[in-house]
Amino acid sequence: MREMEKLLFTTEHEWVDVQGDEAIIGITDFASKALGDIVFVELPEVEESYGMGDSFGVIESVKAAADMYIPVDGTVLEVNTELEDDPALLNQDPLANWFVKIKINDKSQLDELMSPEDYQRFCEEEA
Amino acid sequence: MTEEKQTPLFGWHDANGGKMVEYAGWQMPVQYEGLIAEHQAVRQKAGIFDVSHMGEVRVRGKEALNFIQHLLTNDFSSMKDGEILYTFMCYPEGGVVDDLLVYRFGENEYLLVINAGNVEKDLVWIQKEAEAFDVTINDESENTGELAIQGPLAEEITQQLTDTDLSEIKFFHFKDNVTIEGVNCLISRTGYTGEDGFEIYTQWEDLEPVWKALMEAGKEKGIQPAGLGCRDTLRFEAGLPLYGHEISQDISPLEAGFGFFVKLKKEDFVGREALVKQKQEGIPRKLVGFELIGRGIARSGYDVVLNDEKIGFVTTGYLSPTLNKNIGLALVDRKAIENADQMQIQIRNKRVDAKLISKPFYRKNTKSRD
Numbered sequence: 001m002r003e004m005e006k007l008l009f010t011t012e013h014e015w016v017d018v019q020g021d022e023a024i025i026g027i028t029d030f031a032s033k034a035l036g037d038i039v040f041v042e043l044p045e046v047e048e049s050y051g052m053g054d055s056f057g058v059i060e061s062v063k064a065a066a067d068m069y070i071p072v073d074g075t076v077l078e079v080n081t082e083l084e085d086d087p088a089l090l091n092q093d094p095l096a097n098w099f100v101k102i103k104i105n106d107k108s109q110l111d112e113l114m115s116p117e118d119y120q121r122f123c124e125e126e127a
Numbered sequence: 128m129t130e131e132k133q134t135p136l137f138g139w140h141d142a143n144g145g146k147m148v149e150y151a152g153w154q155m156p157v158q159y160e161g162l163i164a165e166h167q168a169v170r171q172k173a174g175i176f177d178v179s180h181m182g183e184v185r186v187r188g189k190e191a192l193n194f195i196q197h198l199l200t201n202d203f204s205s206m207k208d209g210e211i212l213y214t215f216m217c218y219p220e221g222g223v224v225d226d227l228l229v230y231r232f233g234e235n236e237y238l239l240v241i242n243a244g245n246v247e248k249d250l251v252w253i254q255k256e257a258e259a260f261d262v263t264i265n266d267e268s269e270n271t272g273e274l275a276i277q278g279p280l281a282e283e284i285t286q287q288l289t290d291t292d293l294s295e296i297k298f299f300h301f302k303d304n305v306t307i308e309g310v311n312c313l314i315s316r317t318g319y320t321g322e323d324g325f326e327i328y329t330q331w332e333d334l335e336p337v338w339k340a341l342m343e344a345g346k347e348k349g350i351q352p353a354g355l356g357c358r359d360t361l362r363f364e365a366g367l368p369l370y371g372h373e374i375s376q377d378i379s380p381l382e383a384g385f386g387f388f389v390k391l392k393k394e395d396f397v398g399r400e401a402l403v404k405q406k407q408e409g410i411p412r413k414l415v416g417f418e419l420i421g422r423g424i425a426r427s428g429y430d431v432v433l434n435d436e437k438i439g440f441v442t443t444g445y446l447s448p449t450l451n452k453n454i455g456l457a458l459v460d461r462k463a464i465e466n467a468d469q470m471q472i473q474i475r476n477k478r479v480d481a482k483l484i485s486k487p488f489y490r491k492n493t494k495s496r497d
Contacts, residue, residue: 036146036356037163039446040424040453042475058475060424062162062446063356084422 009119043079072109074102134179151244158354166357173278174353182246188262202390217398272334277324308340321365366487416486421479
């Protein structure tokens with residue numbers, strides 16, 4: 001069970017679960033609700049490398065397409081292919097249903113992410 | 128930024144989980160519970176939409192018929208009182224000013240129901256064209272509230288609130304001065320979903336009691352408040368055009384495949400010359416239906432590619448909630464698509480194969496169509 005308190009967050013409403021040199025990335029409840037019924041995901045290729053802030057995937061609801069941005073420089077280690085068959089998992093439980101796992105190239109970039117408290121304030125301002 | 132307008136149901140939407148968005152200068156609910164659930168409710172049971180943002184313009188006068196014959200593309204000469212016709216209003220160049228419904232009250236009185244986003248532009252256009260005719264034009268948009276109740280159970284639910292026998296109102300007909308829940312209304316068997324159902328017009332301040340009564344009457348039958356989100360997926364499946372997508376100033380009704388509503392044999396109307404010419408010289412583009420074979424969702428504006436050449440663009444595309452397929456409408460070069468049964472959609476950095484399929488994507492026998 002993933003706990004909010006132990007995660008970091010981006011301004012693009014992604015959560016980042018740091019585990020040593022690796023990170024698991026998903027979308028937050030706020031993003032899931034804002035998108036509405038999620039019906040399609042496009043996952044990145046495994047072993048592909050991206051620079052911080054690059055678009056590396058897409059999540060689409062009935063109405064709209066939203067890019068996923070990699071929060072730090074990294075290389076894709078694993079993707080959650082379960083989402084391709086059942087994208088609605090991202091509506092049902094966005095914390096449990098991760099998007100990708102990456103290898104972090106530069107851990108110092110994690111300093112730019114938000115704490116749970118900062119993210120909550122950020123959401124309140126956006127709402 | 129100008130202040131967004133609120134419909135008489137704004138408070139109700141806000142209190143009942145409506146997710147409000149800006150649309151054509153109005154604050155409108157895009158969804159409540161969820162787009163797909165609302166879409167299914169309309170297909171299977173009933174959904175209720177606030178469409179008070181629509182514009183209503185009344186044309187009166189002894190030259191009213193001559194005027195709308197001049198202004199609009201359909202032929203109103205044999206129309207009877209209580210009937211409704213769908214039509215286009217075109218520019219002289221053949222592009223579309225707006226698409227609208229015309230309600231006939233009498234030879235000297237018609238009500239035009241126009242798109243919210245086009246109200247100001249339409250009024251200027253209509254008034255300018257009306258200068259040569261003995262007619263008066265009244266914009267009633269600000270006093271007219273409108274809702275749509277759509278779905279197979281729409282009649283059964285609405286009938287509980289009125290003594291008027293609704294089964295007598297045929298498809299594309301209306302009745303004025305119908306009392307619904309004690310409120311004086313105009314009711315028509317029309318809609319924008321491909322399902323049976325009604326659109327109900329009343330005074331601005333009287334709309335909320337009618338809405339609430341319908342919600343109450345439909346509660347046991349599974350009525351669902353429905354937002355603009357599913358209004359678009361529903362009309363798309365049913366092959367109904369949306370202004371700015373399938374038709375626009377740059378897309379003629381003939382290109383979009385709606386020639387049935389353009390009566391070129393009518394003596395004269397604005398745009399006739401250009402449309403006749405287009406027909407004679409060959410209509411340059413064609414609106415086609417497609418289904419993606421590869422993965423992805425085709426969105427409005429995406430390029431359509433054939434043999435490495437751009438041949439058009441997607442006008443609307445969705446994962447169809449009814450068919451559970453990724454389908455779309457695209458406006459493409461007519462010559463290029465001739466003999467083709469496949470094309471490609473440029474989705475971000477990929478070209479995804481699509482096969483051509485017939486439209487509309489969904490068809491239901493609308494009750495009491497005569």
